[in-house]
Amino acid sequence: METAEAGHDDVIGWFEHVSEKACKVQSQTLRRILELNSGVEYLRKWLGTVDVEEMDDNTLETLFTSLVPIVSHAELDPYIQRIADGETSPLLTQEPITVLSLSSGTTEGRQKYVPFTCHSSQTTLQIFRLSAAYRSRYYPIREGGRILEFIYAGKEFKTPGGLTVGTATTHIYSSKEFKTKQETTKSFTCSPQEVISGGDFGQCTYCHLLLGLHFSNQVEFVASAFSYTIVQAFSLFEETWRDICADLKEGNLSSRITLPKMRKAVLALIRPNPSLASHIEEVCIELETNLGWFGLIPKLWPNAKYVSSIMTGSMLPYLTKLRHYAGGLPLVSADYGSTESWIGVNVDPQLPPEDVSFAVIPTFSYFEFIPLYRQRNQQDMCSDGDFVEEKPVPLSQVKLGQEYELVLTTFTGLYRCRLGDVVEVTGFHKGTPKLSFIYRRKLILTINIDKNTEKDLQRVVDKASQLLSRTTQAEVVDFTSHADVTVSPGRYIIYWEIRGEAEDKALEDCCREMDAGFLDHGYVVSRRMKSIGPLELRVVERGTFGKVAERCAGKCGGLNQFKTPRCTTNAVMLDILDGSTVKRFHSSAYD
Numbered sequence: 142m143e144t145a146e147a148g149h150d151d152v153i154g155w156f157e158h159v160s161e162k163a164c165k166v167q168s169q170t171l172r173r174i175l176e177l178n179s180g181v182e183y184l185r186k187w188l189g190t191v192d193v194e195e196m197d198d199n200t201l202e203t204l205f206t207s208l209v210p211i212v213s214h215a216e217l218d219p220y221i222q223r224i225a226d227g228e229t230s231p232l233l234t235q236e237p238i239t240v241l242s243l244s245s246g247t248t249e250g251r252q253k254y255v256p257f258t259c260h261s262s263q264t265t266l267q268i269f270r271l272s273a274a275y276r277s278r279y280y281p282i283r284e285g286g287r288i289l290e291f292i293y294a295g296k297e298f299k300t301p302g303g304l305t306v307g308t309a310t311t312h313i314y315s316s317k318e319f320k321t322k323q324e325t326t327k328s329f330t331c332s333p334q335e336v337i338s339g340g341d342f343g344q345c346t347y348c349h350l351l352l353g354l355h356f357s358n359q360v361e362f363v364a365s366a367f368s369y370t371i372v373q374a375f376s377l378f379e380e381t382w383r384d385i386c387a388d389l390k391e392g393n394l395s396s397r398i399t400l401p402k403m404r405k406a407v408l409a410l411i412r413p414n415p416s417l418a419s420h421i422e423e424v425c426i427e428l429e430t431n432l433g434w435f436g437l438i439p440k441l442w443p444n445a446k447y448v449s450s451i452m453t454g455s456m457l458p459y460l461t462k463l464r465h466y467a468g469g470l471p472l473v474s475a476d477y478g479s480t481e482s483w484i485g486v487n488v489d490p491q492l493p494p495e496d497v498s499f500a501v502i503p504t505f506s507y508f509e510f511i512p513l514y515r516q517r518n519q520q521d522m523c524s525d526g527d528f529v530e531e532k533p534v535p536l537s538q539v540k541l542g543q544e545y546e547l548v549l550t551t552f553t554g555l556y557r558c559r560l561g562d563v564v565e566v567t568g569f570h571k572g573t574p575k576l577s578f579i580y581r582r583k584l585i586l587t588i589n590i591d592k593n594t595e596k597d598l599q600r601v602v603d604k605a606s607q608l609l610s611r612t613t614q615a616e617v618v619d620f621t622s623h624a625d626v627t628v629s630p631g632r633y634i635i636y637w638e639i640r641g642e643a644e645d646k647a648l649e650d651c652c653r654e655m656d657a658g659f660l661d662h663g664y665v666v667s668r669r670m671k672s673i674g675p676l677e678l679r680v681v682e683r684g685t686f687g688k689v690a691e692r693c694a695g696k697c698g699g700l701n702q703f704k705t706p707r708c709t710t711n712a713v714m715l716d717i718l719d720g721s722t723v724k725r726f727h728s729s730a731y732d
């Protein structure tokens with residue numbers, strides 16, 4: 142039987158090979174996509190009946206990019222809806238589509254569906270293997286060990302046409318590829334399927350933690366899809382560790398776990414273990430009383446080599462807390478992908494998350510890059526509000542230091558579809574670009590002529606939360622915002638959940654700091670002119686964002702992919718936030 146190490150060499154060898162000639166591989170990838178889906182309704186509409194097999198790679202690429210338009214999801218949505226309604230003629234792909242994924246974002250107020258095919262699970266398996274191989278170069282792990290994985294499969298449902306819908310991660314965790322991944326990487330998740338697919342964040346997390354401790358000496362690393370989940374999980378642990386220790390001692394399961402299948406599966410795995418329980422209890426008492434839970438992970442999982450999850454982009458705000466729990470263990474930033482397609486792999490797992498970039502995998506999709514400029518300094522470019530755009534370029538023409546929006550043509554039937562992510566080319570891995578994730582495009586806060594992105598918001602919240610931790614014993618646990626135009630003048634509201642005690646004076650200062658921190662010219666001018674009112678900081682009670690996550694994730698199918706929206710207009714979410722507001726502050730920055 143092949144060892145994991147030999148498997149690692151194989152998969153890295155494959156990736157080095159395709160990266161070396163990434164430009165050529167991209168042309169071949171486009172050809173494969175078009176040959177496989179030749180004659181589907183969408184392509185016929187734009188390409189007519191051309192015979193793609195007869196054309197050389199260059200002609201094909203030119204023809205494709207000149208005839209097929211760049212679209213957003215909204216333009217492909219009518220085709221996807223017809224598939225969802227049960228139409229079986231080949232609309233986007235020749236291979237019948239039987240499963241749809243829910244992607245982040247909406248299309249005209251409806252949830253966004255993306256086709257999911259066997260290609261989706263195969264590429265997932267491939268990137269999992271590749272990523273494990275790169276990680277093991279820097280942080281080798283023991284074969285046959287375990288992963289404490291905070292993963293959650295959401296619920297699946299059927300469309301009127303009988304197709305299965307769920308998040309991409311839900312499909313993956315129930316696929317045979319997920320089992321294969323464990324076998325080929327020779328690392329096994331601590332929790333059984335009944336826990337992963339339990340569907341209740343609190344109960345699943347409790348069992349993940351319990352089993353993680355039950356197998357504590359075997360755990361080689363800690364992981365989740367997005368780092369928000371790890372932070373949430375350990376925050377829950379701080380509150381439940383006594384119950385967990387009692388369960389470990391007696392080989393029992395707390396009555397808080399009410400799901401029968403989950404109870405049965407967990408009880409079948411654990412045995413009374415009083416010595417482990419008392420050891421964990423001792424460590425927890427020390428962590429709680431002397432260390433403020435600093436270094437929780439290495440203290441409780443002494444053989445863990447690193448923590449792995451997506452830590453970039455909208456996960457950056459959780460990094461401080463994650464570092465606190467990891468207490469010096471390396472944080473390995475996981476790969477870059479979307480429901481539409483996997484995009485890039487982290488080939489430098491040793492780098493801190495702030496410096497990570499992702500090497501594009503040229504066989505997974507055909508990638509195009511729309512150059513983006515922040516200033517209107519040239520003519521004959523079209524402007525899309527936040528940026529000025531130039532004509533899209535193929536992978537072979539991307540430039541170092543340039544920002545781009547990604548456009549994908551996938552094996553699953555998306556043709557020249559904008560992803561909405563802004564990335565910067567920060568280097569090359571052999572012949573393939575390395576992308577650093579900047580943020581998701583689109584303005585999130587705008588009332589007047591002001592334009593603030595998620596990144597702008599994140600920056601001001603970061604600054605103010607640093608001020609808070611410098612001046613008080615409190616810290617910001619989570620945040621979101623809302624552009625309130627129901628009052629005149631409109632103003633920004635920022636909601637904070639904080640942990641610890643903070644005097645009103647300190648919070649007033651934070652509120653002012655944030656208001657003054659938005660440097661966008663339109664905002665500054667509007668604030669000075671009082672066409673935008675003073676920013677309001679609303680402090681919500683502890684646990685509010687947990688409630689928001691439960692509510693929203695319940696609707697869109699899984700906490701695994703849940704990311705706190707940094708700005709919201711969602712009435713349900715605003716209701717929860719406003720109902721939980723305990724303090725309000727108005728900025729005096731422009732008085």
Ligand code: AMP
Nearest residue numbers: 244245451453454476477478479480578
């Ligand atoms: P979804 O399709 O709902 O899973 O969301 C995909 C989106 O999550 C991407 O388009 C990115 O905006 C974000 N994302 C995925 N991977 C990363 C990453 N490694 N770093 C930052 N953001 C990411």
